Amino acid sequence: MDALVRLLSNFIRTVAIRLPDDVLSALKELSSKESSYWGKAVYSLMFDNINLALEKGVPVCQDTGVLMFFIDVGTNFPYVNKLYDALKVATIKATEEVPLRPNVVEPFDEKNTGNNVGTRLPWIEWNIVPEADYVEITLYLAGGGTSLTGNAKVLPPASGFKGVIEFVLDVVSSYGLNACPPFLLGVGIGATVETAALLSKRALLRPIGSINPNPKAASLERILYEKVCGLEIGPQGLGGSTTVLGVNVEYSARHPATLAVGVSTGCWAHRRGVIKIKSDLTYELPLYKGVVL
Template identity: 45%
Template sequence: MMDIAQVVEDTAAKLLEISATKLPSEVKEALIQDEKDTEGSLGKSQLKAINENVILAETFTKPMCQDTGLVSFFVKIGDKFPIKSEVKTALIKATEKATEKVPLRPNAVDMFEGNTKNNVGLRGYVPWFYFDLVEGDKCEIIAMPKGGGSSNVGKMKMVPPGKGIKGVKEFVVEAVAAAGPLACPPYTVGVGVGGGEDMCMNLAKKALLRPLYQYHEDENIASIEKELKDILNKLEIGAMGLGEGTSVFDVHMEFAARHPASLPVGVVISCWALRHAGATIDREGNVEWHPH
């Protein structure tokens, strides 16, 4: 009998390695294209360095950025998948293992006890999990490490509902302008609208998992995504904030219902290294790696 918890642990550790060392193919292609398209030498040299670095990371299986992020997992557990709460334990073990093996930078800092040195928080919250219960007998795991620099420019605002969609757009423009050169552009921007003050941020982060240039299936939302992408590039932030090259690769939005009195908007910004990797495990322990 296959030890399913062990499969989950090994798979998740591998996902952390893949996400730290290899960009999703469409992100890699976007960066290469941007280097070709950028005319100014300041911007072009930044993109050249980024692309060389991406190749080195992939070739030598080393983290592309020293900031290997705060670890979070998006997990969907099927009703008939053999283990449930043990998945959480396995993911924590995977985090410790990957920290040692890849290696990842120890990034879990306790405010009172200092750096835990293994990327696992002392108080049970890190790595952070987004669990979802689904039909079927499989378990899908997506690892998403996110760097501190780009997390620091995330923003949430309770927009007055009377401002409507225009208020949403205004806030996204303000948030990305405020990020400016700080968080390693070219950026990908996740926007969550609706829910409560916490849910909009959650949705914004989740929106970053959608592949680049794949727009929302709802045409109303897709057209706002495209409009925002065009508008945000008029900010002229450029590669590494030097004013040359693409500022924003893409904008992905997710909408939830909102309270009549509230219009929460969350903006989560990814640096050029939009890192995530996924796999699906079936009840027999077979692993299907997601296209990367």
């Protein structure tokens, strides 16, 4: 248990202080394309911020968010029974040691728990992988500003994808500024409001630059990308040609009478990391080349 907690708290630390490789590459590419004076200045500050965080071992943004774990666990992973407790203890340990900002507030008490653990937080989504002996954990640190953009709605199917695009653009043009652009836009399409919302969050977990394998969903990603870029929100909302890190669409089948759409954003400091832990507690960090915990 101690070894597992140590591994997980070190993983949380890495996610808080270091942007994953795909986010860094996307930021570098966007900064080379941005031509506005203020946009260039913002990117320069972002890279100073990223380097200072690494040098000093502190979080890349002061808002370290609420912790959300998306877990694919094998039925033969030997520590499956201990995982839930280990994640909670690791969250408390990382909050003290990194430190992470205590962000968990009990809504009916208006009380901050002080350790990033509270009712149903950290949020944990479980997926069972039959016969596998590993666990793959994706951690997303959901900051307040970037979560303020979140929205979901059930449209009548007659609205079609025109309605989906209008809804997404309405949300992004109204609230996208809170998500410290350039943001990653996640769109979920499904049967009900909560599944579409969850799919939009899962869309943020996909690598930046990845394309939905369904050509029609990929086409929606392209259309939304162009339209959101056309808003010219720019880095930190100061105007410019680079507004999004990417657009990822995830979907499920829907009910004949519903076309639900969810919107989530991930800010420029998109702290989403993956760790794959094997049964002997050796691990891989696919999004952090060369990093050892």
